Amino acid sequence: MEAVTARAGANIALVKYWGKRDARLNLPAAGSISVTLADLETRTTVTPSPELDFDELLLDGRSAPTTRIAPVLDRFRMVSGCDLYCRVESTNSFPTGAGLASSASGFAALVVAADAAFGTGLDDARLSEQARLGSGSAARSIFGGFVEMAPGSRDDGSDAVASPLLDAADWPLEIVVAITESGSKSVSSTDGMNLTMNTSPYYRAWVESVPADLERARAAVAARDFDLLAEAGESSALKMHASALAAQPGLLYWNGATVACLHEVRRLRAAGTGVFFTVDAGPQVKAICLPAQGAQVAARLADVPGVVRVIETALGPGAGVLT
Numbered sequence: 523m524e525a526v527t528a529r530a531g532a533n534i535a536l537v538k539y540w541g542k543r544d545a546r547l548n549l550p551a552a553g554s555i556s557v558t559l560a561d562l563e564t565r566t567t568v569t570p571s572p573e574l575d576f577d578e579l580l581l582d583g584r585s586a587p588t589t590r591i592a593p594v595l596d597r598f599r600m601v602s603g604c605d606l607y608c609r610v611e612s613t614n615s616f617p618t619g620a621g622l623a624s625s626a627s628g629f630a631a632l633v634v635a636a637d638a639a640f641g642t643g644l645d646d647a648r649l650s651e652q653a654r655l656g657s658g659s660a661a662r663s664i665f666g667g668f669v670e671m672a673p674g675s676r677d678d679g680s681d682a683v684a685s686p687l688l689d690a691a692d693w694p695l696e697i698v699v700a701i702t703e704s705g706s707k708s709v710s711s712t713d714g715m716n717l718t719m720n721t722s723p724y725y726r727a728w729v730e731s732v733p734a735d736l737e738r739a740r741a742a743v744a745a746r747d748f749d750l751l752a753e754a755g756e757s758s759a760l761k762m763h764a765s766a767l768a769a770q771p772g773l774l775y776w777n778g779a780t781v782a783c784l785h786e787v788r789r790l791r792a793a794g795t796g797v798f799f800t801v802d803a804g805p806q807v808k809a810i811c812l813p814a815q816g817a818q819v820a821a822r823l824a825d826v827p828g829v830v831r832v833i834e835t836a837l838g839p840g841a842g843v844l845t
């Protein structure tokens with residue numbers, strides 16, 4: 523069997539996923555809408571080999587536990603009828619575990635490479651399903667541009683998959699990531715979601731509010747209405763964090779620089795720049811900008827005290843095998 527390398531871009535949710543209806547299958551309690559990024563990517567090589575007695579993982583050049591990837595590879599072994607263990611080498615073009623969704627691009631690249639290596643030939647919806655089993659947000663990184671994740675209603679999760687809404691080229695928004703803490707160890711999204719689900723009095727209200735945000739964001743993307751997308755996106759992020767802040771103990775993912783960046787983004791928008799913010803389970807701020815406005819936003823966010831570094835990127839394509 524041949525080694526296969528695949529790449530996948532990270533993605534940033536504009537309408538957030540925060541809470542599961544089934545923890546084992548990573549089935550989301552509500553839908554989400556994201557954008558897939560161009561340069562923040564994972565490249566993963568999967569090599570099935572008769573010489574291995576177990577799966578091996580090299581993550582950014584270092585040996586890493588295979589607890590989360592072995593079940594994914596098991597499913598490809600089962601479908602293909604080939605029981606070879608694999609050597610998996612995965613490299614991120616951005617800092618791992620810094621709140622930049624490396625699990626999303628990581629699992630998307632893994633399933634695409636494994637599908638080709640084992641010759642299973644799954645379609646994109648089934649690849650999305652397989653990626654979701656590794657990490658909920660990874661289901662969206664199979665596709666490029668604007669992507670919607672369906673919560674699905676089936677118990678087996680076969681309808682909880684992502685699908686594309688709009689190609690990156692059709693509305694080439696720009697993204698600026700303001701890193702306010704490098705190598706930070708926040709509460710993982712899975713642990714944060716569980717705590718919020720189990721203890722936050724606002725969790726139900728949050729889940730019930732998601733369909734309206736999805737509708738607004740979908741309409742905004744279809745009409746390329748940036749103001750409407752900004753409204754839906756900031757509201758979704760703030761409500762997600764409000765539900766997490768109300769957990770016991772409260773989940774405070776932000777630091778001072780995070781909040782300073784949120785104010786700076788709002789100042790810029792009030793002064794006419796097309797930009798809005800979102801924040802995931804960590805202290806980094808992601809600014810979504812109208813085409814050609816990223817450089818100006820990046821310069822302003824770089825000057826906010828406490829910002830360590832800014833990364834500018836664009837919307838990118840879906841996951842694929844590299845030839």
Ligand code: PMV
Nearest residue numbers: 535539657658659711802803
């Ligand atoms: O699927 P996970 O464990 O990467 O969770 C993602 C959670 C958020 O990033 C906070 C929101 C999202 O929709 O990506």
